[in-house]
Amino acid sequence: MRRTLLFTACFTALAVTAVAQDEADYQKWMKTIGATSGSLRKNLEAKNGDGASADAKKLQETFGQVHGFWHKKNVDDAMKFAMDAQEGFGTVAEQAKAGKFEDASATLKKASANCGGCHTAHREKAAHGSWKIK
Helix, strand or coil: CHHHHHHHHHHHHHHHHHHHHHHHHHHHHHHHHHHHHHHHHHHHHCCCHHHHHHHHHHHHHHHHHHHHHHHHHCCHHHHHHHHHHHHHHHHHHHHHHCCCHHHHHHHHHHHHHHHHHHHHHHEEECCCCCEEEC
16 A cells, blocks of 8 residues: 555656656747747848748747647647648748748748747736746
């Protein structure tokens, strides 16, 4: 009985730690997305194809991680938002590399709309003013 109770307590502590780590990683990804999106916009405006392509690829990779986060939680709409964003940023990378800056800007706008959809559905303002996952 004692062994079972100890095992359950250890497993619960490990699970709580894993969830906290996942959410800490998620917060880092969101900050990376914000900064990289800003850089991507500036690079597109400056017609810097290599810089814009690198930024878009970084966003594509980050949204792959975001997709994995929501997949673990089995949240279908959030997984779709992340997958659509990931695909969109992949297209932005290709368009920017090819010098199609107007097309890349239009695709960026469409891909970024996924951010707002997910934020509306899965984020809420905490009492102290920060944001938390619903």
